[in-house]
Amino acid sequence: MLDRTGAWQGEFILEVDNITKEFPGVxxxxxxxxxxxxxxxxxxxxxxxAGKSTLMKxxxxxxxxxxxxxxxxxxxxxVKTPLxxxxxxxxxxxxxxxxMNWMTVAENIWIRREPLNRLGLVDHGRMRQxxxxxxxxxxxxxxxxxxxxxxxxxxKQMVEIAKAVSYNSDVLIMDEPTSAITEAEVEHLxxxxxxxxxxxxxxxxxxxxxNELFEIADEFTVFRDGKYVGTHPSSSVTRDDIIRMMVGxxxxxxxxxxxxxxxxxxxxxxxLTLPGVFHDVSFNVRKGEILGIAGLVGSxxxxxxxxxxxxxxxxxxxxxxxxxxxxxxxxxxxxAHGMAFLTEDRKETGCFLILDCLENIQSALITRGHVKNGFxxxxxxxxxxxxxxxxxxxxTPNLFExxxxxxxxxxxxxxxARWLLTEPRILILDEPTRxxxxxxxxxxxxxxxxxxxxxxxxxxxxxxxxxxxxMSDRIMVMHEGHVSGFLNRDEATQVKIMSxxxx
Amino acid sequence: MSDASLAAQPRRHRPMMxxxxxxxxxxxxxxxxxxxxxxxQGQSFLGNWQRLSIMILQVSVVGIIAIGVTQVIISGGxxxxxxxxxxxxxxxxxxxxQAAGYERAVYPALTGLPVLVPLLVGLLFxxxxxxxxGALIAYTRIPPFIATLGMMVTARGFAKWYTKGxxxxxxxxxxxxIGKGMMxxxxxxxxxxxxxxxxxxxxxxxxxxxxxxxxQAARVSGIxxxxxxxxxxxxxxxxxxxxxxxxxxxxxxxxxxxxxxxELDAIAMAVIGGVSLTGGRGSILGTMIGMVIFGxxxxxxxxxxxxxxxxxxxxxxxxxxxxxxxxxxxxxRKKV
Numbered sequence: 097m098l099d100r101t102g103a104w105q106g107e108f109i110l111e112v113d114n115i116t117k118e119f120p121g122v123x124x125x126x127x128x129x130x131x132x133x134x135x136x137x138x139x140x141x142x143x144x145x146a147g148k149s150t151l152m153k154x155x156x157x158x159x160x161x162x163x164x165x166x167x168x169x170x171x172x173x174x175v176k177t178p179l180x181x182x183x184x185x186x187x188x189x190x191x192x193x194x195x196m197n198w199m200t201v202a203e204n205i206w207i208r209r210e211p212l213n214r215l216g217l218v219d220h221g222r223m224r225q226x227x228x229x230x231x232x233x234x235x236x237x238x239x240x241x242x243x244x245x246x247x248x249x250x251x252k253q254m255v256e257i258a259k260a261v262s263y264n265s266d267v268l269i270m271d272e273p274t275s276a277i278t279e280a281e282v283e284h285l286x287x288x289x290x291x292x293x294x295x296x297x298x299x300x301x302x303x304x305x306x307n308e309l310f311e312i313a314d315e316f317t318v319f320r321d322g323k324y325v326g327t328h329p330s331s332s333v334t335r336d337d338i339i340r341m342m343v344g345x346x347x348x349x350x351x352x353x354x355x356x357x358x359x360x361x362x363x364x365x366x367x368l369t370l371p372g373v374f375h376d377v378s379f380n381v382r383k384g385e386i387l388g389i390a391g392l393v394g395s396x397x398x399x400x401x402x403x404x405x406x407x408x409x410x411x412x413x414x415x416x417x418x419x420x421x422x423x424x425x426x427x428x429x430x431x432a433h434g435m436a437f438l439t440e441d442r443k444e445t446g447c448f449l450i451l452d453c454l455e456n457i458q459s460a461l462i463t464r465g466h467v468k469n470g471f472x473x474x475x476x477x478x479x480x481x482x483x484x485x486x487x488x489x490x491x492t493p494n495l496f497e498x499x500x501x502x503x504x505x506x507x508x509x510x511x512x513a514r515w516l517l518t519e520p521r522i523l524i525l526d527e528p529t530r531x532x533x534x535x536x537x538x539x540x541x542x543x544x545x546x547x548x549x550x551x552x553x554x555x556x557x558x559x560x561x562x563x564x565x566x567m568s569d570r571i572m573v574m575h576e577g578h579v580s581g582f583l584n585r586d587e588a589t590q591v592k593i594m595s596x597x598x599x
Numbered sequence: 600m601s602d603a604s605l606a607a608q609p610r611r612h613r614p615m616m617x618x619x620x621x622x623x624x625x626x627x628x629x630x631x632x633x634x635x636x637x638x639x640q641g642q643s644f645l646g647n648w649q650r651l652s653i654m655i656l657q658v659s660v661v662g663i664i665a666i667g668v669t670q671v672i673i674s675g676g677x678x679x680x681x682x683x684x685x686x687x688x689x690x691x692x693x694x695x696x697q698a699a700g701y702e703r704a705v706y707p708a709l710t711g712l713p714v715l716v717p718l719l720v721g722l723l724f725x726x727x728x729x730x731x732x733g734a735l736i737a738y739t740r741i742p743p744f745i746a747t748l749g750m751m752v753t754a755r756g757f758a759k760w761y762t763k764g765x766x767x768x769x770x771x772x773x774x775x776x777i778g779k780g781m782m783x784x785x786x787x788x789x790x791x792x793x794x795x796x797x798x799x800x801x802x803x804x805x806x807x808x809x810x811x812x813x814x815q816a817a818r819v820s821g822i823x824x825x826x827x828x829x830x831x832x833x834x835x836x837x838x839x840x841x842x843x844x845x846x847x848x849x850x851x852x853x854x855x856x857x858x859x860x861x862e863l864d865a866i867a868m869a870v871i872g873g874v875s876l877t878g879g880r881g882s883i884l885g886t887m888i889g890m891v892i893f894g895x896x897x898x899x900x901x902x903x904x905x906x907x908x909x910x911x912x913x914x915x916x917x918x919x920x921x922x923x924x925x926x927x928x929x930x931x932r933k934k935v
Contacts, residue, residue: 158819
């Protein structure tokens with residue numbers, strides 16, 4: 097190890113100093129630092145959106161920072177492409193799998209570094225042997241000639257790990273490496289990590305899982321909202337200390353929550369299960385109630401919402417509406433039961449960006465009725481759309497403006513208008529205020545609480561702690577596809593939510 | 600270390616499975632013609648060496664293009680410009696290949712040049728077209744369909760403008776020799792062998808498959824995706840130019856309309872040969888079998904004295920059937 101850096105004897109192999117990165121409208125990283133010692137595992141912790149993955153992508157050469165410096169073995173490091181990072185001795189396991197289907201395990205691991213014979217041709221025999229040696233050393237039982245598309249997700253993850261190890265790098269970054277693998281494989285991964293540690297490699301380990309942190313990490317650093325909070329040895333703190341560091345913000349925003357009368361149960365979900373994704377999810381929502389769903393990335397909250405609305409129906413468990421079993425196999429079934437679903441990503445699954453506002457507002461309404469002699473009853477539809485857009489105060493010159501020209505907040509209001517026109521009794525909102533400005537945010541909050549006051553049952557998934565705390569009557573917390581607990585409005589705190597969300 | 604074994608081992612990858620399937624289709628079609636031949640014509644379809652060699656000759660020019668197109672499709676792209684590059688290259692190289700002393704030559708001062716001149720200039724021309732395709736796709740990120748559609752129209756226009764629509768004839772004997780007899784087949788086989796090796800045994804090939812299978816993974820593995828794309832399209836342009844030179848030499852004349860629709864035949868050969876339009880899968884061997892299937896259909900229908908119209912219709916059905924079969928094979932694989 098460290099032959100590239102010669103006689104380097106410093107304390108830290110990788111130093112991140114004052115790094116700043118801005119994306120349009122968001123300061124993803126604001127002067128953060130991170131210092132990694134060789135031969136240690138350094139866990140990087142933080143809530144969703146704390147900036148962990150952004151920093152890792154900067155170190156691995158996927159993004160370039162706007163300011164600050166990264167030093168590797170004492171020398172300033174400038175990586176512009178992933179190749180630069182690999183060449184300087186930094187390898188990374190990305191959060192999402194990055195493998196080439198249709199190619200073999202061996203080809204995936206050694207891509208760009210294939211052993212060549214004297215004619216300059218790829219020596220498949222030697223490549224197979226090298227793969228077998230590597231997999232053998234790591235105790236991974238896989239055929240080097242297996243095609244990656246035939247592997248399970250866990251096996252693919254092990255290939256990624258083997259590939260990252262094969263670079264013989266001095267620093268190895270692992271971004272949520274256990275999100276797709278089972279208990280037994282986690283143990284296996286930890287054995288590999290301990291072996292790498294003993295060979296002097298510095299490991300950055302990003303995780304949401306508290307127990308993993310205490311089992312494997314020597315030190316940890318916490319980020320919050322793109323800012324550095326602190327670094328401590330993991331032996332000197334408790335789980336609760338870390339949670340406090342992760343959530344320790346002052347809640348200054350005011351929420352317009354109105355206390356309204358909560359009536360009978362409208363939607364009840366019993367033991368809903370989508371094998372391999374979420375298990376035994378049960379909850380109910382009553383008339384006029386706002387149920388917040390909190391959880392970290394990978395808690396599968398959105399998958400539950402999609403299952404209830406019939407986008408990806410869950411094969412096991414029951415959905416009851418007004419106490420009667422409802423068979424929901426597609427979104428139009430859900431709509432027939434009076435449901436509406438504002439999806440998480442308004443650009444990908446919400447708006448028809450290049451169509452105008454009217455087309456966007458009316459798209460859910462026209463799936464039912466509003467047809468005269470085979471033609472759309474456009475006059476009535478337009479009138480309703482205009483009225484709704486005015487009620488929600490969508491800012492647009494007219495309804496013939498293309499939706500892509502609207503601000504994020506107005507796009508979101510437009511999508512809510514789309515669903516309100518269907519007069520829903522159950523409204524599922526997935527991240528209703530993500531990425532929109534403060535003004536629009538509070539308008540949407542007022543709207544949501546107003547709807548609840550009118551008797552709509554609301555399910556609101558949100559990753560923003562203040563929003564969940566400020567808006568919900570009850571909070572359901574999820575952790576890796578399971579419900580980990582419920583909190584009432586009066587007992588809920590940031591720390592309690594995070595303890596349930598990060599087991 | 601703990602022995603955390605990964606329970607289910609996947610089936611060992613059988614590399615030649617796809618090719619074997621297509622080969623079976625080829626055998627089936629050939630035998631059908633053989634049987635129909637004995638019934639309707641009273642003679643053998645396959646037992647006629649001359650017919651078989653003509654059959655291969657007919658498809659080998661498009662076959663050269665199909666080799667280049669195969670690697671483009673494996674990388675996840677498409678090349679619609681090959682047919683037009685054939686036409687444009689035919690014009691350019693023929694204008695420099697005219698026999699010594701021919702008065703009505705395009706460049707009267709440049710007749711009787713050594714055969715290397717039209718050959719190299721033609722190949723360079725195609726290479727340049729390919730580089731333009733590749734650079735547009737890699738650096739402006741416009742879809743390959745659009746970039747090569749633009750080149751298709753532009754190169755065809757260039758071919759017509761070059762002599763204001765006049766054909767170019769009277770090549771030197773040495774230039775004509777490039778297309779004589781079975782030369783096109785020989786050239787095709789050499790090209791096919793080179794690219795079979797290149798795709799299977801070189802980094803060039805591995806990168807091509809990697810980009811088609813998952814461009815993001817290729818990038819984080821340190822591959823310079825943009826540069827590789829330029830190379831891939833440059834090679835496709837070069838091979839189209841080679842096909843253009845062979846066509847012109849064989850016909851002893853070059854016309855602006857040469858190579859029309861070749862791009863689609865070449866894509867069809869690759870697709871029938873199991874090259875997936877979503878990228879990452881396929882092989883030169885598969886494309887070669889696809890090419891022979893094409894040849895068998897053309898000469899089979901002629902042999903049975905059936906209208907050429909049927910040929911086209913059957914060709915269309917086979918192209919779609921090949922892709923449908925591939926989709927089903929993939930689905931079945933997933934379930935096992």
